[in-house]
Amino acid sequence: MTTKSGPPKGTDQPVVADAGSPALENGDSKAVMQTDKDNGGPERAGNAVIGADIQGYLGRKLKASYDEIVRQPVPDTFRQLLEELERREKKE
Amino acid sequence: MTGLSPTLRNELLAAIPNLRAFAMSLCGNPTRADDLAQETLMKAWDKIGSFEAGTNLKAWLFTILRNVYFSELRKRKREVDDADGHLVAGLAVHPEQLGHMDAADFMIALQQIPIDQREALILVGAEGFSYEEVAAISGVAVGTIKSRVNRARVRLTEILGLDGAGDFGPDRLSQAAIAPGAAGRPE
Numbered sequence: 001m002t003t004k005s006g007p008p009k010g011t012d013q014p015v016v017a018d019a020g021s022p023a024l025e026n027g028d029s030k031a032v033m034q035t036d037k038d039n040g041g042p043e044r045a046g047n048a049v050i051g052a053d054i055q056g057y058l059g060r061k062l063k064a065s066y067d068e069i070v071r072q073p074v075p076d077t078f079r080q081l082l083e084e085l086e087r088r089e090k091k092e
Numbered sequence: 093m094t095g096l097s098p099t100l101r102n103e104l105l106a107a108i109p110n111l112r113a114f115a116m117s118l119c120g121n122p123t124r125a126d127d128l129a130q131e132t133l134m135k136a137w138d139k140i141g142s143f144e145a146g147t148n149l150k151a152w153l154f155t156i157l158r159n160v161y162f163s164e165l166r167k168r169k170r171e172v173d174d175a176d177g178h179l180v181a182g183l184a185v186h187p188e189q190l191g192h193m194d195a196a197d198f199m200i201a202l203q204q205i206p207i208d209q210r211e212a213l214i215l216v217g218a219e220g221f222s223y224e225e226v227a228a229i230s231g232v233a234v235g236t237i238k239s240r241v242n243r244a245r246v247r248l249t250e251i252l253g254l255d256g257a258g259d260f261g262p263d264r265l266s267q268a269a270i271a272p273g274a275a276g277r278p279e
Contacts, residue, residue: 050245054254058245059217062202065195066218069113078108081130085137089096 096140103149104136110150110219111157117214118161120203128164132157151221155229158211165207205247212240213248 096104111132115125135156136143143152202210208230215226216237223241227234249255 050249050255054249055245057254058248058252061198062213062217065198065202066113066117066214068195069116069199070109072109072112074108074112075126077126078130078133081133082105085134089137 096137100140100143100145100149104133104153107150107153108133111153114154114214114219115157115161117199117202117218118158118207118211120199128157128161131160135160148225150219151225151229154215154219154221158229201248201251204251205244209240209244209247212237213244216241 108129111129112125115128115132116122119125119128132153136153139156143149202213205213211230212226215221215229216223221229223234223237226237230237
């Protein structure tokens with residue numbers, strides 16, 4: 001699919017109409033890069049911009065949630081597995 | 093079979109909590125996460141001879157885990173979709189919950205973003221791997237990881253309602269972009 005999307009000069013023609021087309025990926029229109037409206041699915045959000053405050057909030061939240069799992073006690077099955085692996089190794 | 097040096101064995105043990113957390117963030121299911129982490133340990137044990145001493149053991153283990161997970165995902169696509177669907181059903185996170193949103197809520201929100209974006213975000217944002225390390229772990233280009241992380245943040249912002257319900261959400265962004273003169277705006 002080849003899409004030619006020249007920048008519409010001084011018109012109010014919605015350039016987002018063909019958002020999601022390869023034109024967005026090949027960088028031939030910098031203005032279009034900024035129009036990323038996320039109605040077309042996850043692949044389309046790449047050029048959207050989020051604020052530093054939100055990014056900071058997400059980062060802290062992610063780290064805190066993840067670390068909470070890291071701090072959980074490791075179930076005993078892991079110790080048993082490692083012992084089993086070591087036993088097996090000694091036999092060989 | 094080469095035996096494990098005590099140092100390597102300790103490093104392996106030390107990585108288990110992180111392997112569990114990574115697995116849990118990927119699949120969203122505690123039981124399955126522990127299965128994944130254990131399978132990773134078994135594989136790592138068998139292939140420890142191919143681990144290059146002095147390189148990053150955690151990155152090596154994470155590579156094994158994600159490869160196990162993704163090949164399972166391909167094999168059991170339908171089952172997995174069902175399982176994840178049950179997990180997130182009816183558990184959408186609303187903005188008003190943010191004040192007391194706990195780890196579980198955040199993990200549920202995380203499950204709603206596409207898996208490749210999720211993986212990249214966890215490895216960079218939670219584990220603190222560099223983009224280069226993540227690119228090596230996931231077997232894609234550095235630029236791909238950067239864009240996945242960015243997309244993951246955008247999606248999470250939407251899912252969590254952090255964009256202020258339209259204050260500077262997609263609608264306003266597109267409005268600005270289609271305004272006359274926007275096309276000529278310098279970068």
